Every structure is written in structure tokens, then in C-alpha cells.
Amino acid sequence: MIDEIFLSQLKQSVDLFLPETILVATFIIALIFDLIYKNSRYLIAVISIIGLVFSGIFLVNQSTSSAAIFSGMLSFDPFGNFFKILILLTTIIIVLMSVFSKELYEGGRKTGEYYILIVGMTFGMFLLAVANNLIIVYLAIETMSISSYILAGYTKEIKRASEASLKYVIFGAVSSGMMIYGISLIYGLTGSLTFDAINSAMISSDISGLTLLIAGLMIIAGIGYKISAVPFHFWTPDVYEGAPITITAYLSVASKAAGFAVLIRFLKVSFFDSTNYANDEIWTLIGTIDWQIVIAILSVLTMTLGNLVALWQTNMKRLLAYSSIAHAGYILMGVVVMTDIGVTSVLIYFFVYMIMNLGAFLVVMIIANKTGNEDIQKYNGIGHKAPFVSACMVIFLISLTGLPPTAGFIGKWAVFTAVLKSEYIWLAVVGVLNSVVSLYYYVKIFRNMYIRNFEDDSEIYEFSPGTYILLIILAVPTLIFGIYFTPLLDWAESSVKIFLGV
């Protein structure tokens, strides 16, 4: 009798776990093919794409299901599904980008493992997006981190790449150490590691506020490291600068997405009264600690520091690294609100951020393929040498600043709407002032492209048609979602439900 229930639950779990299973299968098949066809240039990339697309088809199919699987270890819900689709889209674009990357293939480097590791990392992020248990969170973070440590140093003969990789490992080890310590404290306090069990323990018994604060902060530190929130951001500029551009782009979007998914789920399921959740509008905080203030402080620090330091950067990868720190700050504003509207705005912003940020990195890669480095001085006159690429770059940068009629504006608008709705006016003012500051360094890029040395020589860069197609794939939605954003809002709104356990 018991076995039958267990079996049927297991069957349901395995069914829902299909996209992840496909990723694991892809990982293994690609590994085998890599052993057989050692010298093939694009084969593994193709296999990865096929695996990812298949996984995506099953993901889209289960976008409405909501269930706890594997005995409550994972919760599959529209919220997790949104982030998984986001991560998957990012992965596909990154794999396509990598095919055109010059630095990856330089000197006939073997790139089979590169794509395999990306698939492995995707698997880790998928788990993180749906994890409902702190041990799973920890395991998922380690799965994605270990892959990303190697990927960051993939161009290992370049000194700064090895340095980046090493720094990443050291910072990663420290933060996961902190996190696991926080997890053990939580276990001591509540006797459980599952989010909903933590929640019920907190409702039923009195828990020491200070210890909980310390434990919570340590876990947030571990997640904050993944989303590069200040003050856990120290690794970001160095790793982003040293890693191959494709990996920088990947880290700045996908691993942040996974981090935000787990942050929101952890805060919401653990610390908000699930019994009083009939009215979606109000999330009632339990316990004595005001997590909203904690996240608000984190958000202000993150966007302000990110923007102010970005002003002085002269390396494009570093500049975009700080810009991505600032964007994490804007997204955290949506988390501060801690209502469904806040989560909706986070989802909208993240989708938009994915498109425009990948676009900006793609342009950086395309230009680095030609000029050999990412120095902002090298961008002088690019507007004349590569008119189409530069025009796309302007669209991405304007979108990153948050000006209409681009998608970035819709993201900013959604976040500020959420913040004003809950009457955090000071936070909204800090946010808009920050976006004015950010304008300066984004403009600096297209100032160099168009204003400096414009038409001083007649050399015209030629690019492969594939890069143009990729550019269009990213630039068109950046404009379309700025003008017609109904589908985006609809999708985000229907994905806001977080599964709260049985």
C-alpha cells in the first residue's frame, strides 16, 4: 500500500524531471562523442544544442504543473519553470555565440569539454531554480560552480584567465563555506532543511532572532555571491575580465537567474506566513527579522557601487561586469517589495536583462574577434567600420540604460512600479538616480563608436552571416518588447506562483 503511493509519486517525479534527465543524457552522449570524434570542431556544439532544444520542448509543456517531487526536495512550479526557460534560452544563445568566438578556438584548442561543461552547468542551475531544500541548494550551487570554475579558466594559457579561475575558486569556496555554516545553524534552529518545514517550525515555535539573522545572512551571502550583490561581489570584475567573453556573458545572466530564483523562493517559502496566504497581495512576515530592510540595503549598495565604479572602467568586459552588478541591484529592488507584484517585476526585468545583456556581450565578442581585445579605446570609429553592429550596440546600451522604446525601459518601469506600489519611495528615487548615473558609462561606449575618429579611415569590417543573424535575434526583441510588451507581462504574471508545499 505504502509502496504503491511511493511508486506513483516516484513516477510523477521522474516524469516531471524529464528536462533535467535529458540534460544529463546530453552530457553523457556528448562526452562519448567527444571521445570518438576528437578533432571535430562543431559536433559537440550541435549535440548540445539538440539536447537543449529537446529539454526546452518538455520544459514548455510542463509550464503549468505545480508539484513537490522527490519527497519535497524539489518544487516544480511556474516560477521555477520561468527561470529554467530563461536559463535554457541563455544557454542556447551562449552555445551559438561560442561557435563564432575566436578566442575559444584560437590555436586549434579542443572545445568539446567546453560545451559539455556548459550543459553540466545548466543542469546545476535547473536544480537551483527548483530546489526546495537547503542541501539541494548547496549541491546545486556546487554543481554549477565547479563547471563554471573550469569554464572561467578555459583559455588557460592566457594568464588572466587562469587568475580569474583561481580567484573564482577561492571566493566560491569561502562563500559556500559560509553558506553551509548558515544551513547548519538553520537546521539547529528548526530541525529541518526543507523550506516549508522551516516555515512551519517558525510558525509553531519561538526562534531566537539573532541566531536566525546570522544564519539567514550567511545563506544570503552564499546566494549573494552568485548574483554578485555588494558586498559579495569582489570576484565579479576580475573573473568577468579574465574569463572568455562567452562565459562572462553566461555568468552574468544564467547564474544570476538561478541565484535570484533560489533567493526569492527561500525568502518567500521560509519566512512568510504560508497559512495566511489566501490573499496574494499580502505576504506576512514571520519572525522578528525584517528581511525587506536587509534586501533593501543590499539593493542600494549593489546598484550604487556597481554604477559608480563602472564610470571609471576602460575595459569593456570589466565595465559590463560592474554594469551587471548594478542591474542585480535594480532587480533586488523588486525582491525588496516581497509581494507578487515584486516577483512579477523581477521576472520581467530578468527576461529583458537576458536579451540586452547577451546582446551587449555579443557585440563585445564580435569586435574583440576583430581587434583582439576589449579596450574601450579600440571602439573609436567602430560606428563607421561596422555600422550594423554599432547600431545594434546602441540599441542594447539604450536598453541597458532603460530608455524607451526599448525592452530595458519596460523592465525598469515594472520594477519602479512595484517599488512605488509598496510605497518605498526613497528606494525608487535611489533607483532612478542610479539609472541616470549609468547613462554616463553606457554613452561612453557609443561616444567612442560614433564621435571619436568617425570616418578617419575607410576600413570596413566584414562579419560572418551567422553573427548577423545572432545579432538580429537579440536586437529585434529588444525593440519589440519595448513597444509591445503584452506577451512578456502575461508570461511573467502567470509564472509568479510559487509552490508552497502540501
Added chain:
Amino acid sequence: MFTILGVGPLTWITFLPIVSMIILLLIPSGRDEKSKMVSHILFRWLTVLTTFLQLLLALAIYFNFDFGLTGINQQSTMQFVERVRWIEIQNLPLLGNLKIDYFVGIDGLSAPMVLLTAIVCFAASFASFGIEKGVKGYFAMYLLLDTGMMGVFVALDFFLFYVFWEVMLLPMYFLIGIWGGPRKEYAAIKFFLYTLLGSVFMLLVMIALYFAVGTFNMFDMMDPSKYDPSSILAGADTFWRYVAFAALFIGFAIKVPSVPFHTWLPDAHVEAPTPISVILAGVLLKMGTYGMLRISWPMFPDAVRYFQDYIAFVGMVSIVYGALCALGQHKVGKRDFKKLIAYSSVSHMGYVVLGMAAMNPEGMIGAIFQMFNHGIITSMLFMIVGVIYDRAHTRGLDDFGGLANKMPVYTGIMAIAFFGAIGLPGLSSFISEFLVFVGAFKTYPVLTIISGSGIILGAGYMLWTLQKVFFGKLPERWAGPWDPTGKKYKHDDLMPVEYAALVPLAIIIIYLGIYPIPITDLMNTSINHLIDFVKTTGSFAAHL
């Protein structure tokens, strides 16, 4: 309302430039000299044609305009209305039903601005013939800017208004940044940052207003009964309403620009190429004051009445300070002709702010008529500077003298603009400035008397300039012909393209100076209604 191909005239007038821009981008600019030249001619005349069609549309709108309808706060009395649902999402749990409309229409407040935009853009497209590098990009940006400006004046949905307002920034940045003078980088980024700073505050107020009324429709935002009592902007004379008004006012004042938010303007003007200076002074500055009348005044009538005195003071300071700075250009700095006119703009836009603060029919009509006149006159002044700068490659006030002998026709046309700027009776700005002073004197006698010194200072700097540049003795260096090869300038006086740009504007200045009814009647009904509306709603709200 008439339609063309089933689409209303306001949509045509707004999006025609975008259509042309797409056509223009599809024309290759050519690699060798000859095909380059052909394509440049094509780009120029395509832009002229577009702006000419726009002008025709504006005139058609003008002649079909019903002068008796009030507009301002009701859709039923707006004209040429087009309203299409743009974004609609039902039952968002927390945003309610999100509805954003593509909603355009004009009334007596926006009609003069639409006309002005069409006139200035047409004239400036001739002034753009001097652009030599990156011609394709220049005209593409020019047309995009045109759409943004027109859109701001016709939008009746706040979201749409905001989108148009921001769309303008990027082309303006490039137009100053790429085709500007030596300090173009600095001027362009300064312009961009200042205006963005103003508009982000507008964004926050827009979102707060949305939560108060549940739509982005401007008319709903003007109706106190539509406000949700629990929202922070509900009620009247509350702290947050004052804060919201102040935030909006700063956003618009940066654009006007009123002292102390004016410092971007001289830089932008000095560095911008001639046609862009023309558009900047002719149209862009009017957006600030237009925004105040379209948005701040009717949506926050209680706050307007509270801040009225301060706004009048800001107007007075702008008039006097701007005039003093303009006068100072004769003595200090680089003695730049363009900078002088830039500061005179600050001063003349001060009259508009003063007239608006007076809140009586004379002051208000004077203010909007002054917006129109300043647009025409300052456009002309910048083109006049452009004419000699193109020839002599300098704009120093001390570098010239006796140009009247060398360029008699030019001097004659120039005199109309100069005396227009001074406010000589018989020219259009006399009437508007007179009305502003009459209106302002009723409410603020002391401030108006002080502001009167602006007229005297204005006469001072303008006449001084006239004397220095056009009368007296021609310096040795300009004795010969401008262009010894005779290729570009066949003779010393104006070229046909320059006539095309300058003469129509001069005719408008004289015509409206003698017979201002065509413009004043256009706005009369709406402005009276606006004043009544602000006064009654403001006092009604005060009794809540």
C-alpha cells in the same frame, strides 16, 4: 476629422518622418565620389519633402480646426482624436487591468505647437544642407527627432507622452555629438544627462499617478473624482502632491530651461550645428512649458496655486539673469554670437514661465503666443548666425563689422529677427510680451516691474550686436569674396537655400505682428478653459 488612407492626420504627421527614415536608410550612400553626391542630394531632398508634407498636413489640420472647442480635460472636445488600445492585460492580480492607449489628439494648447514644429522642422531642413559628413546618419537622426517632437505634442496618454519624450534624447545626443563643434562630446553628454535626470522624476510621478487613477489616460489623471482615496496622490494640498508637482516641475524646468537648471543650454547651443540649434531653440525648449500646461497645471491644480508665487519668481529670475548673461557675452568669454542668443533664449522663455504663473487669460495666452514667437524668431536668429559662420568659420562678435555693406539683403532679413527679439511693435513678439506683462502685472506687480528690465537689457544686447556685426567698418580680412573659387558661394549675399529657410519665417514674424488673430484665436477657447479648470478644480479640491 479628415483621414488619409483611413489613418488620421495626427498619426500621419507624427510617423511620416519615421517612414521617410526607413526609406532613407534603405538608400545606399555609395562608395565613389559621384554616387555619394547623388545620394546626398537624395537624402537632403527626401527630408525637405517629408517636412514639407508635414507642413501641409499641419496647415490642413489648422484649417479644419474648430476654434470653439475647449479641449484640455475632456476627450469629447479634443480634435482629430485617434484612440487605439495598445497594451491591454486583464486582471493582473495587482496591477488591475493594465490599459495603455495609443491616444492622440489636439486642442488649442497643442495646435500652435504642432504648427510650430512643422514650420521649424521645414526651415531647419534647408539649413541642414551644409552638413557634409555622415549625411545619411544625420538625416536619419533628424527625422527620428522630428517624430519624437511631434509625438510629444499630440500624445494624450501619459505613457505614450513619456515614450516620445525619451525617444527624442538619443537622436539629439548624436546630432550634437557627431556633427557639433569642438566641445561637442561635453555638450552632448551634458544635454543627455540633464534631460534624463528630469525625465526619470517624471517617470516616478507617472507611475504614482497611475496607481492613483488606474490608467495612463491624461484626462483621468486630471479628474479628482477618479483618484483612489487610498493612494498617496489622492486628496488635495497633501505633502506628496506637492512633492510630485515639484518633481514634475523640475523635470520640465530643465527642458525650458529655467534658471538654475539652464546650464546645459548654452553649451548645447554653442556646440550644436546650426539646424540643430534651430530645432533646440525652436521646438525642444517649448516642450518644457508645454508639459507644464498639459500635465502639471491640470493634474495638480492645488499644487500650482500653492507654488504659483515661486514659479513666477523663477520666471523673473530667468528673464533678468538670462538677459544679463547675454549682455555679458559682449564683454567676457569668447564673445560668441551663438552663446548670446542661447542666453537670450533663457530670458525669453522666462516670459513664458512668468505668464503661465500669472494664471489669467492675458498672461496665459501671452505665454503660449510667446512660445510660438520665440520658436520662430530664435530659429531665425540661429540661422542668421549659421549663415555667417558657414562663410567666415567664426562666430566672434568682435570679428565682424560692416556686414551691411557686404550683404545688404541678409542684413535686411536679419533686422526683422533682431527687432522681433527685442519686441518692437509691429512684430509678433511685441504682442506676446505685452500680453504677458499685462497679465503678470495683475497678479505680480513687483515681479513684473523687475522683469521689465529684461526688455531693456534685451534691447541693449541686441542693438549692441547689430552695431558691432553689421554696422561700422568691414574688417580687412573679410574684404574679398567669401569663396574666391566661387564654387560654393557665387556671390557674397544669401544663397537660394538660405532664402528658402529665412524668408517664410520673416513673413510669419511680420504677419503675426500686424494680425495675431490666427494664432491667438486658435488657443483662446482652450486657454480660458484651462484657467477656469485649474481655478475651479484647485479650489474645489481645497474644500475636500
